[in-house]
Amino acid sequence: MISGNGALNIGALFTEVFGISSPIYLPWGRELKDYEPGDYRGVTFVDESQAEAYSWMGTPVIGTFTLDGCEKYKTYKSNGSPATVNLASFLIPYATVVSFSRPMNVSKTKVLGTYGTVKEIYGLDDWNIMIQGFCIEDRKRQGYRTVAEQVNALCKFRKVTEAIGVTGSIFNDKEIYAILIEELNFNPVQGNSSVMPFTIRAISDTLENLRL
Helix, strand or coil, X not given: CECCCCCECHHHHHHHHHCCCCCCCECCCCCCCCCCCCCCCCCCCCCHHHCCEECXXXXXXXXXXXXXXXXXXXXXXXXXXXXXXXXXXXXXXXXEXXXXXXXXXXXXXXXXCCCCEEEEEEEECCCEEEEEEEEXXXXXXXXXXXXXXXXXXXXXXXXXXXXXXXXXXXXXXCCCCEEEEEEEEECCECCECCEEXXXXXEEEECHHHCCC
């Protein structure tokens, strides 16, 4: 959110667009200036040794991840015939949060004359993954620097009709190395063209189903 003083309040956008409370606040937009944050209490600082990358403001970032590129991802042409597409790796914008849930596959049988049910556990289901973030112009990225380029990259990955490799500790620590995108949404913010909110709904997949 760009306010009258040039501030970019991503935290407010997370609340407005996704209903997520976030303390993220970039006080001077894209201009690097000296800034005194004031007396904030109860704030925990992350050791820079844990940083996986650095933002355009020079601040450490953790939880970054990349949609892996591939020379022959499966897709379809406009006439419905099978095709392949060559995609470069895409670093997801830093202003992104990811939530994970993984249900258990359980079969329940009701039993007369007693309480509850008999449960037969068959195994774990796929991870359900919700990725919510903002495409924001970032001139320090290696590629996909503008909002339009980032949106275009996400649209290209959405056309892939097989599992997509994913690299990043936030996924790999959960033994997730590939995801299948089920839904991609863009939710423009009225009166603000400098950011583009996006939501990706995906499920985990296995490397055996991933075409390299």
